[in-house]
Amino acid sequence: MNRATVSSSLPSSPSRRSFLGLGLGAGAALALAACGSSKGASGGTGTGSSVLKWGWALPTSWDPVFSSAGWDVHTLSLVYAGLTKLDPHGAAVPALASAWKYNADGTRVTFTLRPGLKFSDGAALDATAVKKSLDRGRTDPKSLVAPQLTSVKAVSAPDPTTVVIDLTHADYQLPNLLAGKTGMVVNPAAFTTNAAGLASKPAGSGPFTLTSYTQNAKAVLRRNPTYWDAAAIKLSGVEVYPLPDASTVVAALQSGQYNVAQIPGSQVEAAKAAGLEVQVIPSMVVATLDVNSSKAPFDNPKVVEALKYAIDREALLKTQAFGHGEVSYQPFPKGYAGYDPNSANLFPYDPDKAKELLAQAGHAGGLDVTLTTAVAQGEPEQIQAQLKKVGINAKIEVIPQAQFTQIIYIQHDRQVAVDQFAGRDSAVQAFQVLFGEEGLMNPGRTTPPELTAAVDKVTRTPLDSPDYPTVLQAATATAVRSTPNVFLYTVPRILARTKSVSALPEFTVVQRFEGVSVG
Amino acid sequence: MRTLRRTGRMPAARVALAVLAVVALLAVLGGVLAPQDPLAQDTTRVLQGPSGAHLLGTDYLGRDVLSRLLAGTGRSVFGAVESVGAAMVLGVVPGLASLWLGRSFEWSALRVVDALMTLPFTLFAIAAVGVFGNGLHQAMLALGVLLAPLFFRVSRAAALGLKQAQYVEAAELMGASRGRILRTHIAAKVLPTIAVTTAHALATALLTVASLTFLGVGVQPPAPTWGGMLASDLGYLAQQPWAPALPGVLIMITVGALNLLADAVRDSGAAQAAEPAAGGSAGGTSTGAPDDVPAARDARERKADERVVTV
Numbered sequence: 157m158n159r160a161t162v163s164s165s166l167p168s169s170p171s172r173r174s175f176l177g178l179g180l181g182a183g184a185a186l187a188l189a190a191c192g193s194s195k196g197a198s199g200g201t202g203t204g205s206s207v208l209k210w211g212w213a214l215p216t217s218w219d220p221v222f223s224s225a226g227w228d229v230h231t232l233s234l235v236y237a238g239l240t241k242l243d244p245h246g247a248a249v250p251a252l253a254s255a256w257k258y259n260a261d262g263t264r265v266t267f268t269l270r271p272g273l274k275f276s277d278g279a280a281l282d283a284t285a286v287k288k289s290l291d292r293g294r295t296d297p298k299s300l301v302a303p304q305l306t307s308v309k310a311v312s313a314p315d316p317t318t319v320v321i322d323l324t325h326a327d328y329q330l331p332n333l334l335a336g337k338t339g340m341v342v343n344p345a346a347f348t349t350n351a352a353g354l355a356s357k358p359a360g361s362g363p364f365t366l367t368s369y370t371q372n373a374k375a376v377l378r379r380n381p382t383y384w385d386a387a388a389i390k391l392s393g394v395e396v397y398p399l400p401d402a403s404t405v406v407a408a409l410q411s412g413q414y415n416v417a418q419i420p421g422s423q424v425e426a427a428k429a430a431g432l433e434v435q436v437i438p439s440m441v442v443a444t445l446d447v448n449s450s451k452a453p454f455d456n457p458k459v460v461e462a463l464k465y466a467i468d469r470e471a472l473l474k475t476q477a478f479g480h481g482e483v484s485y486q487p488f489p490k491g492y493a494g495y496d497p498n499s500a501n502l503f504p505y506d507p508d509k510a511k512e513l514l515a516q517a518g519h520a521g522g523l524d525v526t527l528t529t530a531v532a533q534g535e536p537e538q539i540q541a542q543l544k545k546v547g548i549n550a551k552i553e554v555i556p557q558a559q560f561t562q563i564i565y566i567q568h569d570r571q572v573a574v575d576q577f578a579g580r581d582s583a584v585q586a587f588q589v590l591f592g593e594e595g596l597m598n599p600g601r602t603t604p605p606e607l608t609a610a611v612d613k614v615t616r617t618p619l620d621s622p623d624y625p626t627v628l629q630a631a632t633a634t635a636v637r638s639t640p641n642v643f644l645y646t647v648p649r650i651l652a653r654t655k656s657v658s659a660l661p662e663f664t665v666v667q668r669f670e671g672v673s674v675g
Numbered sequence: 676m677r678t679l680r681r682t683g684r685m686p687a688a689r690v691a692l693a694v695l696a697v698v699a700l701l702a703v704l705g706g707v708l709a710p711q712d713p714l715a716q717d718t719t720r721v722l723q724g725p726s727g728a729h730l731l732g733t734d735y736l737g738r739d740v741l742s743r744l745l746a747g748t749g750r751s752v753f754g755a756v757e758s759v760g761a762a763m764v765l766g767v768v769p770g771l772a773s774l775w776l777g778r779s780f781e782w783s784a785l786r787v788v789d790a791l792m793t794l795p796f797t798l799f800a801i802a803a804v805g806v807f808g809n810g811l812h813q814a815m816l817a818l819g820v821l822l823a824p825l826f827f828r829v830s831r832a833a834a835l836g837l838k839q840a841q842y843v844e845a846a847e848l849m850g851a852s853r854g855r856i857l858r859t860h861i862a863a864k865v866l867p868t869i870a871v872t873t874a875h876a877l878a879t880a881l882l883t884v885a886s887l888t889f890l891g892v893g894v895q896p897p898a899p900t901w902g903g904m905l906a907s908d909l910g911y912l913a914q915q916p917w918a919p920a921l922p923g924v925l926i927m928i929t930v931g932a933l934n935l936l937a938d939a940v941r942d943s944g945a946a947q948a949a950e951p952a953a954g955g956s957a958g959g960t961s962t963g964a965p966d967d968v969p970a971a972r973d974a975r976e977r978k979a980d981e982r983v984v985t986v
Binding site for chain 1: 718735736891895896897903907909913
């Protein structure tokens with residue numbers, strides 16, 4: 157989802173605010189270094205328990221129905237479970253449901269729940285609870301997941317372990333879709349009594365339970381013994397913190413403030429040199445430019461095409477991510493079923509061609525555009541310089557991070573915005589967000605008919621069908637050729653951890669912690 | 676003028692003035708003196724150390740750091756000058772007027788000043804930018820409004836004693852107009868005090884400009900500023916731990932020079948500041964106590980005002 161901007165922008169905004177904190181942090185790091193390395197190692201084990209201290213990001217809401225950031229799925233997955241979950245490669249596997257089955261024409265899917273499931277408060281998690289939770293996501297007037305569930309006609313619970321979902325048309329994406337925020341099962345007892353309270357007090361059945369939460373500061377979670385897969389959870393608890401400051405993250409890891417943290421590409425070498433383990437985990441996140449094709453000059457397809465040729469993605473990747481990631485021209489990373497090999501080098505950097513296209517569009521003398529961003533330094537500056545080489549004078553407009561969603565995704569009145577797409581649990585969901593007429597990252601609000609047809613075909617193709625990759629790749633190929641968004645490079649999830657933390661499982665879509673221990 | 680001449684003879688002041696002259700030169704000609712285009716990126720040479728081609732190395736987009744420092748001087752310095760200029764206009768004029776325009780104006784002006792003094796510089800400037808748009812002028816004028824009480828208090832305190840000096844009263848008795856008294860008898864005596872305040876205020880404003888640009892307020896990238904460079908350098912401490920020192924030292928030296936100059940002006944003007952009171956009693960007819968009492972009260976009030984200012 158759109159909110160990957162959070163991941164790119166947060167490192168710099170707190171860094172500015174905590175200028176003094178930098179000095180204090182450096183002082184603290186020195187003081188701790190002086191105490192010897194044992195101090196750093198004891199950071200996560202000071203109380204004898206195994207608590208993971210994760211410098212990551214806190215969610216916009218602990219209620220999956222009203223969470224407005226795709227990025228929230230990582231933290232919400234700590235406290236909620238769904239009928240399904242995604243395996244490391246992004247395929248749906250059993251979770252609360254032990255199995256599911258589609259009918260012959262793909263219009264009904266029946267999930268079988270595991271027996272004896274419980275919410276973290278001890279209440280029974282049965283088919284009726286699942287139905288109520290899904291119905292809330294579908295029907296609440298302010299639900300942010302409802303657009304994903306439009307193919308659902310009805311949910312029923314014929315018996316305590318059977319959930320039947322009737323669909324308006326064949327939709328084989330549902331098991332994938334329900335692995336994310338859309339399918340997180342919320343305890344009906346919580347939303348029938350105090351739905352607003354869910355924003356700060358989640359009520360789910362995930363691997364952990366939230367015990368205390370201070371907005372913008374810290375979330376403390378402890379292991380949930382009633383989680384269906386509790387045996388795989390070795391941690392006694394997790395503490396989640398806002399995204400650490402790029403300039404202090406390595407020192408904070410050394411000092412034990414965190415024992416796992418997301419770091420920018422610029423800090424990888426420093427983290428390794430400090431004796432930290434660094435994992436570069438391929439993810440679904442891709443850097444993008446959201447282009448508004450309803451606004452001049454981007455209402456002219458030639459200008460959009462010129463823009464795609466004018467960006468030197470190699471240079472961006474090297475400078476902004478220190479080479480961590482891959483140049484990309486499409487929404488899916490290599491290795492994912494939807495990755496179209498024929499679009500691998502679709503718009504190679506070609507400033508001459510860009511100029512020629514601009515000339516054909518009647519802008520031989522150059523043109524002015526406004527590049528909107530929440531974080532001015534770095535990528536926007538570099539893109540501005542690249543565009544200048546082809547005659548596009550881009551003025552950088554900086555808007556507050558807090559208003560980015562409202563201005564870019566809701567108002568749609570900017571020409572082009574620097575953004576990131578965080579990926580989605582289901583490929584069709586990704587298409588809807590990026591290219592759908594209601595898609596958050598489709599400011600032009602139009603979808604080419606050929607793309608609608610291609611995506612419809614994907615929806616109707618079973619995921620285990622041998623044709624599925626071909627059909628999905630065809631949709632990708634259509635999308636990247638017929639829509640204005642500019643894909644730039646993939647953004648891997650770079651996690652640094654202290655040696656006391658065991659290796660983290662490498663899930664492309666959602667970071668999970670099964671089997672992770674702090675010792 | 677005598678104060679300024681005396682200041683010029685002080686070694687500390689000479690050093691400060693020399694530094695400020697260089698800074699002023701860079702502020703005006705920084706862009707011209709820059710050896711390279713401060714905006715020209717070379718992404719094949721990012722975060723490089725000092726070399727023949729780049730005397731102070733390159734930044735995260737391969738831009739020449741020296742050129743950016745030089746080109747950024749003007750934006751940082753002019754911002755500070757703009758805010759202090761606004762503060763002087765908004766502070767000195769009402770400060771002097773409050774002594775002559777009657778009690779109700781005086782009371783109102785003092786309450787407004789009291790209210791303004793409770794507001795924090797940086798937050799107020801950010802709020803102003805939020806309301807009026809992200810520009811350096813908006814931020815600096817907002818800062819000027821907050822610095823104005825300083826000038827109000829200082830100019831009022833300085834003029835308070837002079838107002839009842841016997842030669843001013845004599846001028847009034849001889850029919851001199853209020854404007855003439857302000858021009859010939861008050862302004863020249865108040866000027867050294869305002870000069871001290873101006874130097875101090877410039878230092879404060881420069882630090883605030885640096886803080887605001889550090890926060891990304893007021894300046895559109897990729898335009899270089901000292902504060903902005905400091906902020907971006909902090910993201911690359913692992914590669915260039917020394918980089919933030921460059922804009923940091925420039926800010927420090929400039930602010931230090933301004934403070935040094937302010938101290939020098941104050942020291943050299945101190946003797947003269949006492950003159951009106953001394954001159955007043957010496958030139959008077961030594962009628963004794965009744966005249967001394969208001970003078971003493973004025974002095975106390977003046978002291979109290981100065982204390983508020985220095986807080």
